[in-house]
Amino acid sequence: METYGVETVKNRLLFDNPWWALDDQAPPKFKQPSKRLFFEQFAQKVEQGDIGRAVVLSGPRRVGKTVMVRQMVARLIEGGASPRHVLLASLSTPTYWDVGFYKIIELFMERNAETAEGKMLYAFLDDMQYVADWETDLKKVAKDFPQVRIVAALSAGVPLAEEIETKDPGYDVAVLPPVSFAEFLRFRGREQELFGGDPAQHRLAFNQSNLSALNRELNYYINYGGFPESILGKMQGAPSPLFVRDGMIERLLHKDTASFFGINDLKGLSHLFTLLAYNTALEVSIEELARETKIAKNTLRKYLDFLESAWLIRRLHRVDKNAKRFQRAVSFKVYITSPSWYAALFGPVLPNDDVYGRLVETAVYTQWLGASKRISALTYASWRGGKIDLVGFQDLAMQKQRAPEPNLVIEMDWKQKLSGFGEGPQTVTEFVRLNCNGEEDTLLLTHNMVRTGYHRHVRIQSVPASLYAYGLVNELPE
Known part of the structure; x- marks a missing residue:
């Protein structure tokens, strides 16, 4: 031989x-x-x-x-x-x-x-x-x-x-993360039509009459838009959820990548990823995952590390009502790295589906994946009787300080229950008054409402989630 x-x-x-x-x-x-x-x-x-x-x-x-x-x-x-x-x-x-x-x-x-x-x-x-x-x-x-x-x-x-x-x-x-919403619009030739101005220079010239069209594009993005092949070239017009399911999930979870990390139980790994995708933008715990998947906790942590290193999920640290990180992380918030994973596994979703608000939140979070300094400083807040969807800090060092001061507080309000003229966002207001210094951005991400007002002396902006997700391209490092 x-x-x-x-x-x-x-x-x-x-x-x-x-x-x-x-x-x-x-x-x-x-x-x-x-x-x-x-x-x-x-x-x-x-x-x-x-x-x-x-x-x-x-x-x-x-x-x-x-x-x-x-x-x-x-x-x-x-x-x-x-x-x-x-x-x-x-x-x-x-x-x-x-x-x-x-x-x-x-x-x-x-x-x-x-x-x-x-x-x-x-x-x-x-x-x-x-x-x-x-x-x-x-x-x-x-x-x-x-x-x-x-x-x-x-x-x-x-x-x-x-x-x-x-x-x-x-x-x-x-x-190089999955395709951003701004890139999705650009690849489809819709950015200039919707925004005018000079998108390449991050100069928005958005006409609010285009908001319905922008929200339709967000729906397409959530279902089909995470990967270049599903937008450009020969894959254009093909059912992207099938492309993602057959071309990516299969390859990542059932072929060679996992084996290089010493993972042999591919069925258990796939079950775990599917469960996490179903719970995107929700808080989960190691106890719950171990009970549901029947995977030992130490093995489960290994699988979670692999799924995160393979860019399938991201875990978000939890802070309490005083914006301080928990010493022992038994719970975390999970996001899939592209909302189109969800459509690939469970079928396309519509804006009136119950899960849609969580997929919008997932889409917003994933816009930061290419901005390492910002993504490392993002957390969420959860305590008995309250929660905040996203809490951001100036940087990781600020997040870890004994008296951290958030500079970004975001609550999803897709159904616009908080942005109206009722009781208002009580939990958000209390969190900001307790932890922030007055220079923070406090946002409610809505379906189509644009409004700036004050609630108990806290300035709160209601911004359409689709517009905010597009604008996050400005957070990318130069």
């Missing part, structure tokens, strides 16, 4: 990097698909990062990470980098498994030994989750080859935003 070796790997690298054969003097123009709103912040990390420090591009499957990496390859070459100084390899390719990516970088450097002096080289390594101890290896390769900007893309295993805010992982992280 013959075995393959280094020469076979070299041939595969030539196959994966056809631009190595291009002329340095006349770099071509690459065909460019639509860019995600997150492309520029990713490009900045790649082009301006510290020497010897890698970049990790993290996000769920099928959101366009590989497309974004190829767009970055095109940008570098069109910007003057030698085509032979840019490498792309997918570590899901079995040909690369035996040699490892350290050897791949060595071969890349050997190939460019005569032309690389004084130049920055770029190595893009897709599907890094196929490397068992990828974090250790990535930091070692970046340190040992400071002339090469190492960029790794992966769908699971990156530390969560709060962990990164607490402790430097040793590499820079760029996030």
